[in-house]
Amino acid sequence: MPELPEVETTRRGILPHIVGQRVKTLEVRQAKLRWPVPDSIHQVAGKKLLDVERRGKYLLFRFRNGTVIAHLGMSGSMRITAPDEPPGFHDHVDMVFSDGRRLRYCDPRRFGAWLWTEEEPADHPLIASLGPEPLTEAFHATYLHGKSRGRKSSIKAFIMDSHIVVGVGNIYANEALFMAGIHPKRAAGKVSAARYEKLVQAIKQVLADAINMGGTTLRDFVGGDGKPGYFQQTLRVYGRANRPCRNCQTPLKEIRLGQRSTVFCKLCQT
DNA sequence: CCCTGAACCTGACCGC
DNA sequence: TGCGGTCAGGTTCAGG
Numbered sequence A: 001m002p003e004l005p006e007v008e009t010t011r012r013g014i015l016p017h018i019v020g021q022r023v024k025t026l027e028v029r030q031a032k033l034r035w036p037v038p039d040s041i042h043q044v045a046g047k048k049l050l051d052v053e054r055r056g057k058y059l060l061f062r063f064r065n066g067t068v069i070a071h072l073g074m075s076g077s078m079r080i081t082a083p084d085e086p087p088g089f090h091d092h093v094d095m096v097f098s099d100g101r102r103l104r105y106c107d108p109r110r111f112g113a114w115l116w117t118e119e120e121p122a123d124h125p126l127i128a129s130l131g132p133e134p135l136t137e138a139f140h141a142t143y144l145h146g147k148s149r150g151r152k153s154s155i156k157a158f159i160m161d162s163h164i165v166v167g168v169g170n171i172y173a174n175e176a177l178f179m180a181g182i183h184p185k186r187a188a189g190k191v192s193a194a195r196y197e198k199l200v201q202a203i204k205q206v207l208a209d210a211i212n213m214g215g216t217t218l219r220d221f222v223g224g225d226g227k228p229g230y231f232q233q234t235l236r237v238y239g240r241a242n243r244p245c246r247n248c249q250t251p252l253k254e255i256r257l258g259q260r261s262t263v264f265c266k267l268c269q270t
Numbered sequence B: 001c002c003c004t005g006a007a008c009c010t011g012a013c014c015g016c
Numbered sequence C: 001t002g003c004g005g006t007c008a009g010g011t012t013c014a015g016g
Helices: A004-018 A039-044 A141-148 A155-159 A170-180 A193-212
Strands: A023-028 A051-055 A058-063 A066-071 A077-081 A091-097 A102-106 A113-117 A253-257 A260-264
Touching: A004 A051, A004 A058, A004 A077, A004 A102, A004 A193, A023 A039, A039 A066, A039 A113, A141 A155, A141 A193, A155 A170, A155 A193, A170 A193, A170 A260
Parallel strands: none
Antiparallel strands: A023 A091, A051 A058, A058 A066, A066 A113, A077 A102, A091 A102, A253 A260
């Protein structure tokens, strides 16, 4: 489900309801996620939630004695539930607060994660190797161009690699490449500096726009406040195979690139 | 180091 | 109605 805008929308939706509150218990109904949920995570019991941060698509729940590192995978979502709302079949984890409200994690495919670390999360192996945040100044054309030299893999796979830049998933990779006029199969090492300039701007814009609109609505996405996102209607290419290009009316083409659906305009993207 | 494909898992949908 | 195949927003990992 979630790309960076959905994760950020989730963070903003849940944060005001839970920051500053004390955790009563963590209820784990299904521990078999991307990795097993570690027993050590129950150290959150009795601790006050200091902040909810985001790094890439990871959500970081900070406590005095450590951090819960959560990921929504392909199909995860989080929302605040009332104390008496019974969990559904795929509601695998509840963070129960002292006032009885619950942060409830639902994830049908179980590709998500709930982990615990006592070290600074930036030093955790999953976080330490991540590339820059796309919406910060650390992500710029010179950086991306420099990283791409000598690379033969496709530009699309390149920008979707979280070690290069975080937060560009399949939807927004398709969108950004269309906006920048770059063919998704083009070798990353053969894209000019000028085109990286356009691409970086496109990535920043498409992600910022999506966040401002509350995340993309795809199948069942709902934000932390339970409200759906409204960005889907503005998608330019993703999910629009065979439909007319919004620039030139040519039917959009769909191919598979690295096992992922890739939609583009064969005239506008070169 | 770089690149590709498999793996993790469930549910929705499509054609027969 | 049922069955098999395909596809879905992510990421790590193994192997070449």
